[in-house]
Amino acid sequence: MTGPGEATGPHRATPPAVARRTSRRIVLVHTATFRQARQLVPVAIPALAGIGLGGGRWTVVALVVGITLVSLATAALSWWRFSYLDGPAAVVVTRGLVSRSTRTVPNDRIRGIEIEAPPVHRLLGLVRVRIDAAAGGSTSAGRGAGTDEELLIDGVPRAEAERLRTAVLTKRSHVPAPSPDPLDGGPAQQEPAPEPEEELARFDNRWLLYAPLVGGYLAVPVAAVGALSRIVDELPDRLLPDVDGPSLDSPVVAVLAVVLALVVLAVGAVIGAAVVNWRFRLVRRGGSLIAVRGLLTRRHTELEIDRIRGVAVADGAGMRLVGAARVNGLVTGLGDAQRRGQLLPLGPRAQAEELGRRLVDDPGPLTPHPAAARRRRIARAMTAGLLITVAGAVLTATAGWWPLLVAGVVLTVLGVPLGLGRYASLGHATGPRSFAVRVGWLVRERAVLERRAVVGWQVTQSWAQRRAGLASVVACVGAGRGGYIAMDMAAHDVAAFAVGASEPWATRLVPTPSGEDETNRS
């Protein structure tokens, strides 16, 4: 079953594309990681519970051997039934044990290729290739940016992965050319001369110290502790060491516990950040940006510079204290954009801003929003507290239960600084080729987008905003989160901002000077 398709290094390029298989070594990897066998767990657990674990060493041994065999069998089966083919016009992946599925992705729909090397794969010299494809475009399957699909080719040698990447990306860039005749395939296949690399960012290990102030990394130790406690819960009691409760005074214990928890949080966040971002590097090679990172799993993500529509520089409340920030590229048709679009996962603010400026024109300093926006931000920040206060007042009056009332009052008072902070973040700017909007307090994000990125405008004005002469404007873009808001800007600036931040069609928004509203209404 191996045949000529066994992928070993660079292949002869021109002959009719043959279906290739992944390396046989992947069976070992999948056996060890129970990749396919994992799906059987929901079936296996009730079955085991039915049979019952009679205790005894041999049952356990038999169980381990059995599970490993099942895993080996399923891994071998799925390797046997998997093949892929990078033809001249499309990548085709065939898989499936019982029902065969064939997925064909045209080359011009491929948006990027990611090569990742998890630890077990690395031991055997294999990698995993993810091919990102935009579903849709003109077909009716396309519903916005959220419907991307991907192909996963798990377990090819690194050299084959590189060949695949070059082949697919080269063919793709030739597709829009007017003459897609088969002869074109020959020269296109020749290895292009290695293009010079330019390093845009390199991770400095000292930046790991920022990690304890970033929400996302703080979640790492919390999740780890949660998982650990669940494991401890599952263990039978006789396996747990007999720990006596601490016999110290309780205040001392409480302080110690808090200090210990803080240390664990900080260390865990640093470790988490190190595992994900280890030796992060961002380089520009030809028309692509390539990001490489990871300690255990090395990830190798490639983004086309042509598809970058903007950058988002985010700095949370904690990051602002130490002057840190991170940069995300806003790339059209990128699946899992939060992770793959990262251009600088964590770093000093100045460097983040500099990187952003190198990719997208800087539109200049932000214009703050009018004073009415400050009142509105404060009012909005106090709303939740006020509602709780009212509910608390009702409870106090009817049931004499006052803690909710106190909590409501405290929250209402805290709303004032929160509202001020949120107002301070608001701003927008337009430049000759790009524009910027900024919003948020706990996670503040400044998005800088090219004018051509805008595929629509959405202006909203609530009743309160109309009274205050404000409006919120969302620039709809086919990249990143899909929309970036300029919140509570002066209502009379909206049309000018939209015209200045997108292409000429936006002049449709400009109000006609005198009394046309009345003529239309009649």
Place this chain on the structure above:
Amino acid sequence: MTVAPAPVREPAWSLPRTAIGLWVTESLISALFTLVVVVALLIWVPSDVGGPVPFLRWAVPIVAALEVLVSVAVRPWLKHRVYRWEVTGDAVYTRTGWLSQTWTLVPVSRIQTVDVTRGLLQQLFGLATVAVFTASSQGTVRIWHLEHGVAQRVADDLAVRAERTRDQAT
């Protein structure tokens, strides 16, 4: 209410008046559900429970009655005044909402898909919704409740023109 000038231009065309009938019907149906919930509250929650229950027993029905009154007798007409749409040479433009208003503008060159949908109630009133999709998940324009023939013509016209003028920037 002081009439401040709108932040952006008003789209040119209003919806057919049958849309009002549709909105009233929708409100009546949801009023039925509200009624069921309120009656259930009055029947099954005993009045002699302490805490906020006695207060809620008269507050909830009043709020529900007001909501039904507004949604049946006021909101459909307000909506008909607010909902407007227009299709010009290079863009689709709508205004929706009633208290809170939303203007959406999408250029024809960035349209990816155009759909016409007719809900059950819409079919009774001979209406249809045109939905225009772009590459952005937030950049979707829906022109609600056009007469069915008009909706179909608008959708066909937009699809043809989008095909012709699509650019590759997205």
